[in-house]
Structure formats: structure tokens, C-alpha cells
Amino acid sequence: MAETETSHDSPFAHVVLATGEAVVFAPGDRVRVDDRKPVGHYRVPTYLRGKTGTVECVYLPAQLNNEEEGFGRNGGAKRHYYRIGVPMTEIWPAYAGSPQDSLRIEVFEGWLERIGA
Amino acid sequence: MSDVIVTRLPNDVGGLSAAPIDQSDHVLAPWEKRCHALADVLDFHKLINTEEKRRGVEALGSEIVGKLSYYERWAVAFANILFQKGVLTPEDLAKRMREVERRLAAERGDSPGAGI
Amino acid sequence: MTEARTNRGHDHDHGDPHAPIVADGQPSYYEIMETAIRELLVERGHFTAAEIHRQIDLLDSRTPALGAAIVARAWTDPAFKVRLLADGRATVEDLGISFYDDTGLVVLENTPEVHHLIVCTLCSCYPRPVLGLPPEWYKLKPYRARAVAEPRSVLAEFGTVLPDEVEIQVHDSTSMARYLVLPRRPDGSDHLSEAELAALVTRDAMIGVRLVELPQGSRS
Numbered sequence: 530m531a532e533t534e535t536s537h538d539s540p541f542a543h544v545v546l547a548t549g550e551a552v553v554f555a556p557g558d559r560v561r562v563d564d565r566k567p568v569g570h571y572r573v574p575t576y577l578r579g580k581t582g583t584v585e586c587v588y589l590p591a592q593l594n595n596e597e598e599g600f601g602r603n604g605g606a607k608r609h610y611y612r613i614g615v616p617m618t619e620i621w622p623a624y625a626g627s628p629q630d631s632l633r634i635e636v637f638e639g640w641l642e643r644i645g646a
Numbered sequence: 647m648s649d650v651i652v653t654r655l656p657n658d659v660g661g662l663s664a665a666p667i668d669q670s671d672h673v674l675a676p677w678e679k680r681c682h683a684l685a686d687v688l689d690f691h692k693l694i695n696t697e698e699k700r701r702g703v704e705a706l707g708s709e710i711v712g713k714l715s716y717y718e719r720w721a722v723a724f725a726n727i728l729f730q731k732g733v734l735t736p737e738d739l740a741k742r743m744r745e746v747e748r749r750l751a752a753e754r755g756d757s758p759g760a761g762i
Numbered sequence: 763m764t765e766a767r768t769n770r771g772h773d774h775d776h777g778d779p780h781a782p783i784v785a786d787g788q789p790s791y792y793e794i795m796e797t798a799i800r801e802l803l804v805e806r807g808h809f810t811a812a813e814i815h816r817q818i819d820l821l822d823s824r825t826p827a828l829g830a831a832i833v834a835r836a837w838t839d840p841a842f843k844v845r846l847l848a849d850g851r852a853t854v855e856d857l858g859i860s861f862y863d864d865t866g867l868v869v870l871e872n873t874p875e876v877h878h879l880i881v882c883t884l885c886s887c888y889p890r891p892v893l894g895l896p897p898e899w900y901k902l903k904p905y906r907a908r909a910v911a912e913p914r915s916v917l918a919e920f921g922t923v924l925p926d927e928v929e930i931q932v933h934d935s936t937s938m939a940r941y942l943v944l945p946r947r948p949d950g951s952d953h954l955s956e957a958e959l960a961a962l963v964t965r966d967a968m969i970g971v972r973l974v975e976l977p978q979g980s981r982s
Binding site: 572573574576588592595610612617620621624625626627629630631632633634635636637 | 866928
Binding site: 655657658659660661662663664665666667668669670671672674675677679680681682683684686687689690691693696700703714715716717718721722724725728733734738739742743745746747750751754756 | 790
């Protein structure tokens with residue numbers, strides 16, 4: 530998804546996208562992973578819940594939410610997912626390695642909340 | 647805190663304490679490779695997609711997940727999901743398993759197995 | 763559940779020979795189940811036996827040698843490396859290696875500053891199109907539980923010790939992206955051909971648990 534024309538002069542500026550079509554987060558955005566506790570199936574490991582990280586990239590194209598795919602949904606609405614970077618010391622307060630060690634993980638946008646300004 | 651029984655799925659092991667890594671290799675048995683191929687074909691046809699297979703394994707619960715081998719878990723998950731979807735019935739599968747067992751025993755020249 | 767997981771429940775979580783598949787020539791209950799499911803679905807027309815055979819042939823054709831050849835190409839062809847790092851899947855497909863599902867491929871280059879390590883804590887996601895099926899330890903609890911929390915001690919168990927200044931970047935696969943590590947080319951390997959380089963690249967190096975090293979005494 531390339532840059533879109535946002536100038537008010539653009540003849541395309543008033544186009545409305547469906548829910549979920551627009552990419553929500555950009556590289557560098559600070560995000561928090563929701564700390565909800567779903568039952569049945571999930572693809573965000575427990576250790577990541579509530580942790581704070583930085584968006585590194587968006588994966589394109591959008592994909593089926595794999596937590597719904599787990600119950601047999603094979604088509605329909607797609608959502609974007611992102612690779613986020615999280616310092617190991619954020620995830621594991623007693624982390625014994627180097628403080629610059631980090632994790633990269635893919636998370637669908639429904640799990641992410643923007644933080645900071 | 648009984649809620650953790652349902653909110654932490656059996657395969658969600660990141661960060662748990664665990665033993666040293668046993669690096670020995672395991673060559674797949676022919677049936678295990680067939681089981682892997684079956685999983686792929688089930689996904690190609692979206693009869694059971696890959697994510698459903700994962701969910702089906704989690705749904706076996708931690709005791710079964712802990713005691714069965716990797717492809718044994720897959721086989722049982724396939725059965726349960728196919729029953730849920732009405733593609734097969736427990737009766738279909740039980741009868742066919744008995745036939746398969748007898749057929750394989752006959753091919754080996756054994757007396758009919760009493761097991762299944 | 764917590765007890766079952768932290769104790770023998772998951773330590774037992776494996777597919778190793780403890781459960782002999784055909785200990786005495788007799789198929790196990792689960793092998794019979796797999797056969798019965800497959801036969802019933804073929805008979806009812808959901809797919810053909812030929813599709814299963816084809817997929818077994820496909821699986822047999824995917825081995826770490828493919829990944830090693832990709833790595834050696836990247837070490838010797840700078841333009842290829844640029845494309846590989848920019849779009850792993852399309853670049854690998856151009857070589858004739860198909861992806862038989864919707865997974866992507868992200869190639870992660872190890873540098874003097876960053877070392878990448880691949881894991882799937884929730885299941886066993888792995889770049890099967892280019893490496894084949896994963897090793898047993900990759901699928902079992904000890905590696906999956908520990909690689910995300912104590913990567914340096916996991917690496918040490920594989921004989922890989924990196925200085926603190928090198929950032930360990932652990933990649934936990936949870937969605938459609940699959941990861942392949944592009945290891946560092948060993949020093950002193952300038953004289954080696956692409957094929958000779960490929961022969962040095964191990965599966966473990968492309969997961970990130972080991973480095974690529976020259977055989978003892980072969981440095982130029």
C-alpha cells in the first residue's frame with residue numbers, strides 16, 4: 530500500500546475505505562499489546578500480553594485474522610498485521626542476556642493500541 | 647485461579663521453565679510423513695485449514711497434548727474436526743479403523759488383531 | 763494445567779522413539795487412524811490418493827540443501843542478495859522453489875552487530891518450502907519455551923557464544939511470515955566456489971542456533 534494522495538486538492542481525497550482496509554500503524558509507532566485473555570484459540574503468546582514495543586513494518590497484503598481462521602473461516606474480511614520489536618528486558622524483567630537483545634513478532638492490529646504522541 | 651486452565655493453551659509455552667534441549671534427530675516414520683502430507687492436502691482443499699489443525703491440537707487439552715507425539719496429536723485433531731464438520735462420523739471412522747487393522751494384519755500374515 | 767505443563771506433561775511433549783510407531787511390525791493406533799481418515803476422504807472424493815503421493819514427493823524434495831544453495835548464492839551474488847532481503851518469497855520462487863501455501867519468507871541477514879534466531883513458541887512454524895520439515899528439537903517444549911526468554915543460554919547449548927555487544931534478535935513466528943537466517947560468510951572462505959560454500963551451510967545455521975564455520979585446517 531503506497532502513499533495515498535491526501536491533499537484536499539486531490540480528486541480522490543473524499544474516497545472512503547471500508548473498515549480494516551487502511552493500514553493503521555506505521556514503522557516507528559509505539560504500541561502496546563492488549564492484555565486480554567481469549568479462550569479457544571489465539572496467536573498472541575501469553576508472554577507478550579500488555580508489553581510495549583515499536584512497529585517495525587506492516588506485512589502486505591492483509592490476511593484473514595488467524596484467530597478466526599482457527600474455527601474454519603476461510604475467506605472474507607482481512608486485517609493488517611505488523612512486525613513489532615520489543616526489548617527482551619521489557620518482556621522479562623530479570624532478563625539475563627545483553628540489554629540490547631530483542632524480540633520480533635507478528636501481531637494483528639486488533640491486538641495493538643497506539644501509545645504516546 | 648482455575649481460569650488459567652482455559653486461558654493459557656497447552657501449546658503456549660514461551661518463557662516456561664524447561665529442560666535442556668535434546669538435539670538428537672528423529673527420522674520420520676512413513677506414516678508420520680503421510681500424516682504431514684495429509685495435513686497439507688487438507689489445507690489445500692480447506693477441509694481443515696492449517697490454523698484449524700493448530701486449534702484442534704490445542705483443544706485436545708494439556709494431558710493429551712503432553713502424552714501424544716506430534717503426529718499422533720494431528721491425527722486425533724483431524725478426526726475431531728471432521729466429526730464437528732459432519733464430514734465423517736465417529737461410526738465411519740471406527741468401522742474403517744477396524745477394517746484397516748484387519749487388512750494390515752492379513753497383509754502381514756498375522757491372525758486378526760483383537761484391538762480396535 | 764499449570765502443573766501438567768511445567769512438569770512431565772510437556773517434558774513428555776515429543777515425537778521421539780518413546781512411542782514406537784511400528785515397534786514389532788504392527789501399526790500403532792494412530793497410524794491406523796491416519797490411514798482410515800485418508801482412505802475415507804479419498805473414497806468420498808474430497809481429494810485423490812495421487813495428491814497425497816505428490817505431496818510426499820514434494821516434502822522429500824525440500825531439504826536444507828535448498829536453503830544452503832540460496833545462502834551461498836546470496837554470499838556470491840550481491841544483486842541476488844539485495845533482492846532476497848527485499849522479497850524473500852518472490853526471489854526464491856524465481857529459482858523454481860514453489861511455496862505451496864500462503865506463507866511469506868523473510869530473510870534475515872546476520873551481521874557483526876545483529877544475530878537472528880528463529881523460533882515458533884505456539885506451534886512449529888518453519889520455512890518448510892526452503893528447509894523441509896523442522897528438526898525434532900525445534901518442535902519440542904525445551905527449545906520453544908527457552909529460546910524467547912534465554913536465547914543466549916540456548917545458543918550456548920548449541921556451542922554458539924556471542925559477545926554482549928552483538929544484539930540477539932529472536933523472531934517468534936505467529937502468523938504468515940516464515941523466517942530464514944542468512945548466516946555470516948566465514949572469514950577465509952574467499953577461495954571457495956558457490957557449491958563449496960553451500961556445503962558449509964547447515965540447517966542449524968539457517969535457524970540461527972549455530973554459525974557457519976570452515977572445516978578445521980581449511981583456512982586459506
